[in-house]
Amino acid sequence: MQVPAQVEYEKATSVQHALALLARYGPEAKVLAGGHSLIPMMKLRLAQPEVLVDINGLTDLCFIDRVADELRIGTLTRHAQLLESELAGEHFAILHDAERVIADPIVRNWGTVGGSLCQADPSEDLSAAFAAMKGTMVIEGPGGSREVSARAFHTGPYETVVGPSELLTEIRLPIRPGHQRGGSAYLKVARRAGDWPVGAAGAAVWLTDGIVADVGIGLTAVGARHFVAAEAEEFLLGRPADEENLARAGEIAAEHCRPVTDQRGPADYKRHLVRELTARVLRAALSRAGGLAGRPS
């Protein structure tokens, strides 16, 4: 029987209240969102906070809105809500691809987008998806709010830039102007339905006259720094979006990631996955953007 150790519990009634509680209790306090990572860790005594600050009552952090040329997602948005959001799917197909394969429908009902990102598990699917989309995280603290690039948010396994007295409040994704043709996708290989990835890749590509004008490639669970395949992105920039270049991007991504052998698979297999998934997910993103170079779109 797994039971968390004794803990105190505070229910936050507003962002300001949550921040005040975090300031009062210090680093031994932990934010409780969906609890679908934190509670299992408490049950295993891998986490033993002294106080939980429950933010589930902060329903104003539960939203998916378009504000000017940005999609804004509140931290407390449940996975299921993101999956169901037509607005999110219309602009960022990658988010629906990723949400469809995160855990199972019941876990998705309660686990939150922000909790996923703050957990910073190297296998967390949304971290790579938001890194590919070059999103921005909004963090509130005692001194006000600050913005951090999704690519600078994770500082290591289970580590983020969010300080003990801070709260992630929302994620912002830039919506590019219509004349830039763009598409995005996410592909994951897991051992069974609902499981964490053995490896996964997400891509977002923008084209100008068949040339890659901008590209983001995210990698999950394979030891990519900040969940990003930076060298493969650099290679593709300014090149034609053709099969040969996609395959090369896959090879470069595989060369530069650092997967480890674990119960989900051996490192060389994961590297193979990165090569294949990167090329395939780029292809999928491109076909949503209007096709590969040299082909009718």
Place this chain on the structure above:
Amino acid sequence: MKLTLTVNGTEYARTIEPRLLLIHFLRDELGLTGSHWGCDTSNCGACVVWLDETPVKSCTVLAAMTDGRRVTTVEGLARNGVLDPVQEGFSACHGLQCGFCTPGMMMTARWLLDRNPNPTAAEVREAISGQICRCTGYENIVRSVLWAAGNDGNDGNEGNDGNDGSDDDGRD
């Protein structure tokens, strides 16, 4: 801490330890043992109950988090002594063997049918994909839910496939 919540329409107030998991609160504090406690690791779905309008895995929710909210368990599925069509379906289509997974399966099935009254077999499988059954091979669970879909809107006593006890196949 003091916890006040509504379970199956009845309000309860209890003093609990904040670390108490919802599944243990329901079973041990309230004696509602219909919800089962299986894997303890959010993988099997035997513990699925509704928190307000959505099914959650109650082994991964603190009872404290339900303060001021509504919880519905399998004991709350039947209304005024009339079984829910989902329950009728599991009976009519032999949707269980040992019954351990059944409460969670039924809570998810009811949620699915409320949102999607005419699901395909694939949609039923997707809905229960976070829940494990070690007995049935899922086939009869899917059949049961589809049966319920075809019989929703009845008062639950009709269209139960003639299963009035006369076709005794030892199921009881």
